[in-house]
Amino acid sequence: MQRVLELITQTQRAGANRRALLDAFVHDTVLPLVDDDHATFFYWDGEPTEAVFLQHWVFGLPSRIELRRIPNTDAFWLPLDLPKRARVEYKFEVVRQGKGRWSADPRNPRRAYDPFGSNSVCPASSYEDPEWTRPDPFARAGTLVESKLHSAIWHGDRTFQVYVPYGARAGKKYPLLIVHDGNDFQHFATMRTCLDNLIHRHEVAPLLVCFTSGVQRNWEYAANPKQADFLATELLPHLRANFPVLDGPEFQGIMGASFGAVSSLFAAVRHPGTWGRLILQSGSLAFTDIGEHERGPLWDPIVRFVNEFRAEPPHLDAKVYQSCGTFESLIYYNRSLFPVFQRCAEAARFTEAPDGHNWINWRDRLREALTWSFPGPLWMYYE
Amino acid sequence: MSLTILGPERPDGVLPEVLRKHGVNGPVALISAGWRYDELRDEPLRAALPNEVRNLRLYDRFRLLERDAPELMTRYTAKQDALRRMKDRYHLRVQSAVQCASNLLREYGTAADPWFQQAARHLREIDDLFLTEARALHDGFDREVRPGEHPLVRREREAVRQELEGCDALLVAGGHVGVLRNRCTFFDVGPALTVRPLYAWSGGAMLMTERVLLYHDHTAYGPGTAEFLDHGFGLLRSTVLLPHARERLDLADRVNVAVLAHRLQPRVVVGLQNGAVYENGRYTGTAGAAFTLSQDGSVVDATGA
Numbered sequence A: 001m002q003r004v005l006e007l008i009t010q011t012q013r014a015g016a017n018r019r020a021l022l023d024a025f026v027h028d029t030v031l032p033l034v035d036d037d038h039a040t041f042f043y044w045d046g047e048p049t050e051a052v053f054l055q056h057w058v059f060g061l062p063s064r065i066e067l068r069r070i071p072n073t074d075a076f077w078l079p080l081d082l083p084k085r086a087r088v089e090y091k092f093e094v095v096r097q098g099k100g101r102w103s104a105d106p107r108n109p110r111r112a113y114d115p116f117g118s119n120s121v122c123p124a125s126s127y128e129d130p131e132w133t134r135p136d137p138f139a140r141a142g143t144l145v146e147s148k149l150h151s152a153i154w155h156g157d158r159t160f161q162v163y164v165p166y167g168a169r170a171g172k173k174y175p176l177l178i179v180h181d182g183n184d185f186q187h188f189a190t191m192r193t194c195l196d197n198l199i200h201r202h203e204v205a206p207l208l209v210c211f212t213s214g215v216q217r218n219w220e221y222a223a224n225p226k227q228a229d230f231l232a233t234e235l236l237p238h239l240r241a242n243f244p245v246l247d248g249p250e251f252q253g254i255m256g257a258s259f260g261a262v263s264s265l266f267a268a269v270r271h272p273g274t275w276g277r278l279i280l281q282s283g284s285l286a287f288t289d290i291g292e293h294e295r296g297p298l299w300d301p302i303v304r305f306v307n308e309f310r311a312e313p314p315h316l317d318a319k320v321y322q323s324c325g326t327f328e329s330l331i332y333y334n335r336s337l338f339p340v341f342q343r344c345a346e347a348a349r350f351t352e353a354p355d356g357h358n359w360i361n362w363r364d365r366l367r368e369a370l371t372w373s374f375p376g377p378l379w380m381y382y383e
Numbered sequence B: 001m002s003l004t005i006l007g008p009e010r011p012d013g014v015l016p017e018v019l020r021k022h023g024v025n026g027p028v029a030l031i032s033a034g035w036r037y038d039e040l041r042d043e044p045l046r047a048a049l050p051n052e053v054r055n056l057r058l059y060d061r062f063r064l065l066e067r068d069a070p071e072l073m074t075r076y077t078a079k080q081d082a083l084r085r086m087k088d089r090y091h092l093r094v095q096s097a098v099q100c101a102s103n104l105l106r107e108y109g110t111a112a113d114p115w116f117q118q119a120a121r122h123l124r125e126i127d128d129l130f131l132t133e134a135r136a137l138h139d140g141f142d143r144e145v146r147p148g149e150h151p152l153v154r155r156e157r158e159a160v161r162q163e164l165e166g167c168d169a170l171l172v173a174g175g176h177v178g179v180l181r182n183r184c185t186f187f188d189v190g191p192a193l194t195v196r197p198l199y200a201w202s203g204g205a206m207l208m209t210e211r212v213l214l215y216h217d218h219t220a221y222g223p224g225t226a227e228f229l230d231h232g233f234g235l236l237r238s239t240v241l242l243p244h245a246r247e248r249l250d251l252a253d254r255v256n257v258a259v260l261a262h263r264l265q266p267r268v269v270v271g272l273q274n275g276a277v278y279e280n281g282r283y284t285g286t287a288g289a290a291f292t293l294s295q296d297g298s299v300v301d302a303t304g305a
Helices: A002-011 A018-028 A182-187 A191-200 A217-221 A225-242 A259-270 A297-311 A331-344 A359-364 A366-373 B015-022 B033-038 B043-048 B058-068 B070-108 B114-145 B151-164 B177-186 B190-194 B203-207 B254-264
Strands: A038-043 A051-056 A064-066 A076-081 A087-096 A099-103 A111-114 A117-123 A143-151 A156-164 A176-179 A208-212 A252-257 A277-281 A316-325 A345-353 B003-006 B028-031 B053-055 B169-172 B198-201 B211-214 B227-231 B239-243 B268-272 B277-279 B282-284 B290-293 B299-301
Touching (some): A002 A076, A051 A076, A064 A076, A087 A359, A176 A225, A182 A191, A182 A208, A191 A366, A217 A259, A259 A277, A259 A297, A259 A316, A277 A366, A316 A359, A345 A366, B033 B058, B033 B177, B058 B070, B058 B151, B058 B177, B070 B227, B114 B227, B114 B254, B169 B203, B177 B203, B177 B227, B203 B211, B211 B239
Parallel strands (some): A176 A252, B028 B169, B239 B268
Antiparallel strands (some): A087 A117, B290 B299
16 A cells, blocks of 8 residues: 555655656556555556446445545545455446446456456455466366256256266276356366366365256256256266266265355255265355345245254255355355254364355365365375 | 385485496386376386386286175275274374373473373374274284185285296385285285385385374365374384475474374384485485484484485
């Protein structure tokens, strides 16, 4: 922030060439500026601008924060506290001629992608991309097998991909993990790279991973019995018949993020004894203690399910890994549910991370989630 | 018996240089069962050595027996399952005992404290109990099942013996130390280890000690509790070897180091890094390539470099 304050001082001096100062500043500066525990956002593109707002998805802060204008300029700035190791995704809303337009930060090359486009990323001073998320030339890649089945439940074909770990050999069986939003986990959370690396390092057991994606995703994943039945009575038997899947629920996992986490938990409750490993990331596990929820009709079945689950938690014959970002509105629900999982599941683990409801947060938790659910022989390897 | 112990050979190793220095020019036998399904991917080693390399294919031979001797393998698997169940109990006991010893030393700061001394003794008792029980399980299997009398096992053991004939040295690579140990004991390579010069590195080196300790402080969930895998072949006595100790252990935590050293006494605890060589009773290599873990929590260079 100190550099911005110095810039402001310089621009306010009599006779200062403000444009030249601002041009030089944005040319020489990686934005946002990140100090020990706060970030300074900055906007200047040389065009006349009425206002700039920071749009972000940090629960607890106003979602739209106006940047301060540097007097006598069209440059704007905003200091914001940012916990160490945090990571914030954001956009700017730039107002010109009375109209606001959202855009990525033009001075920040760091981007995160999701099915809706991209956001700019502001990592706090201590945040680093985990090295196991990056391609490792020594890690040998698993193969991806395209597959499909005809679903009587969905009245049509369903396609999916199955990750087969490197070195898988005939006659040997492997644990299975089914992933909701499988396409997105591959594209936006680089899950195949993470699997290659973590298996190569022996941190995660070699396993089969079925990447499945919904067609009417939100409806299918919102505690929908059809989806739970599809997973247990159609997809799982198909996978067992066509891939070398180990016997026993402890070798059958299911995971998802957001609504995918809801669907995973719902599947485990509806088909007890089938899924012995649950990975629930930023679960949209909304509930009401009193009154109505205000999240719209799509959430009705979820709230009903979670209310019932909390009222009378069924025995879950499963290890549950749960994570949620502290910048998510869902953190309250997830924190509230963890003690319930501790009581009703075989074992439960919960990680909070200073991040939001996004794919990089879910990617960054994969190591903990997978090593907890399917630990590899790391302890055994001395090469 | 000529035993040479090496530190980790990946990514860089000293084996070719050591063999050259020792004048080992003829064929060498290789055990790389610890590489599991990559057992036969030994081209880099062949490329680095001028010697003819004969891979004993213990992992591969075992797979054939899994296919061709199902009854024997069923009984073997049952024994391994029993061992796993025993390890579950061992794990429960040792986890709390290590925690207790660490807490005592961290809180009260002196290893001379009788309560800490008792906690360390208790840890050793738990380790001893596990190793005694594990040995009894293995002995019981050998006595009752007599795998060595199975014709296919006899055939494979004989084939291994013939492969070894004419070899100037035996090399034992690291990898999955559990698989390596199991395959070596199943094919009874113990007697062959003392017949010709033996070179063992990393996990292979661990196997040449009396007891094989597993350890890792840097998992996704933080430090784990070190525990014994099983007995080794006991060719290097009174020593516990810790390859890649700098990467795998929190050596800056003096309590961590001290508890391990007290727990493993009277054995010497030696960390091995790339380039470490043990021969003729002494460690050599660059400074710090081999080091001991002391009961006062310090780490002391063992190379004298």
